[in-house]
Amino acid sequence: MKHHHVLPTLVLTTTAVFAAAPAAFAAPSSEPTPSASTARAEVPASDAGTVEITKKDPAGDVLSGAAFLLLDAAGQEAGGGKTDDQGKLTFPDLAPGIYRLKETASGSPLHEVVADQDVIVTPGATARLTIVDPFKPAQVLLKAKDDKSGKLLPGSTVNIGCGEATLLTLTTGPKGTATGELSVTSRKAECWVKQVKAPAGYDLYKPSKSFTVTPGVPVTVTVTNAKTATPPKPAPTRKPTATPSTTGDKPTDGASGASKATPTDSVTPDVDSSSAPAAIATDNATPKAPVGSLAQTGAKSATPWILAGAGLLVAAGIAAVVAAHRRAASETEQDSKGEIN
Numbered sequence: 001m002k003h004h005h006v007l008p009t010l011v012l013t014t015t016a017v018f019a020a021a022p023a024a025f026a027a028p029s030s031e032p033t034p035s036a037s038t039a040r041a042e043v044p045a046s047d048a049g050t051v052e053i054t055k056k057d058p059a060g061d062v063l064s065g066a067a068f069l070l071l072d073a074a075g076q077e078a079g080g081g082k083t084d085d086q087g088k089l090t091f092p093d094l095a096p097g098i099y100r101l102k103e104t105a106s107g108s109p110l111h112e113v114v115a116d117q118d119v120i121v122t123p124g125a126t127a128r129l130t131i132v133d134p135f136k137p138a139q140v141l142l143k144a145k146d147d148k149s150g151k152l153l154p155g156s157t158v159n160i161g162c163g164e165a166t167l168l169t170l171t172t173g174p175k176g177t178a179t180g181e182l183s184v185t186s187r188k189a190e191c192w193v194k195q196v197k198a199p200a201g202y203d204l205y206k207p208s209k210s211f212t213v214t215p216g217v218p219v220t221v222t223v224t225n226a227k228t229a230t231p232p233k234p235a236p237t238r239k240p241t242a243t244p245s246t247t248g249d250k251p252t253d254g255a256s257g258a259s260k261a262t263p264t265d266s267v268t269p270d271v272d273s274s275s276a277p278a279a280i281a282t283d284n285a286t287p288k289a290p291v292g293s294l295a296q297t298g299a300k301s302a303t304p305w306i307l308a309g310a311g312l313l314v315a316a317g318i319a320a321v322v323a324a325h326r327r328a329a330s331e332t333e334q335d336s337k338g339e340i341n
Helices: 003-025 036-041 255-261 276-285 304-340
Strands: 049-056 067-071 078-081 088-094 097-105 117-121 126-132 138-146 155-161 166-170 177-182 187-195 209-213 217-226
Touching: 049 097, 049 117, 067 088, 078 088, 117 126, 138 155, 138 166, 155 177, 155 217, 166 177, 187 217, 209 217
Parallel strands: 049 126, 138 217
Antiparallel strands: 049 088, 067 078, 067 097, 097 117, 138 177, 155 166, 155 187, 187 209
16 A cells, blocks of 8 residues: 555656746746847946938938948947938947948949948937948040041040049050049039140140040040141252353454444544543543443342343443544544644
8 A cells, every 4th residue: 555655646746847847948938038129228328329320422412222230349230221211320229339330332323332430429429420422433435546547546645524623634555545433523424525645646636525424334535636737848949040141242342343232322422632531520520320230120139140231231331432432532643643744
């Protein structure tokens, strides 16, 4: 009978043990699992801080859909999210300290993300940040061409800018092209290109050319140049050479030679010996232009041909005068002899 009384006791004991076990294993599951939200909730409201972000672009428009992460000093995520339609995102209930704000996506195909930055959270205060995402630069392809053949030309240097600011300088390489990134400050910008150095053997293209750029969109800019004109060579000029003929130009003594070399109006009429001195004195008192001389035309210089001709006429005139005087003297001498006889 003792044996029958002990068995139920053992069964009851065993049952009590298994009944207590579920309660012991279930107790831990009823406690909440620690999380970032629980950690922020444990911070007293008076000590908690807030980070508030406003997202914009350089034109001042708000940007929605930009994704951010907030990391604590240990590099653990303290919050994350995307900006709303007003471009805002808030991280509340933060323990005071230094946090790292990281933009993971701009939410726009036209914009770049900003660099990471530190944020200081102070007790009971809100740190308000305005994040401006820059526009993506426009990829510029520069080409320099011959205006006739379309051949690409190396050595062309241009300035490129928007408004009054020069933002980019490019020089075409051996293939006649060059590339660069052009900063853009609006969704659509009017920019310009001006050549400052022409390729070798070409004239400078002086006007400015305008073009439109869009952030992140490639654009091709072409500058054409005309070849430098080669000046024509001057035609050779022939200088006249004075080659007057001397054959038969010299006056000869005698009536026949004097009549050929001297015009008829230059012959001195026959005079007697008493009137000859008076005629000579008159000629000395009032000099006359030599017979056959050219009239003054106002020209400062004459051609060699004219000078040569004038010289011959003067020589002929002098010869005629000399011949006339000789003839007059001869006739006077003959008259004198006749009177003596």
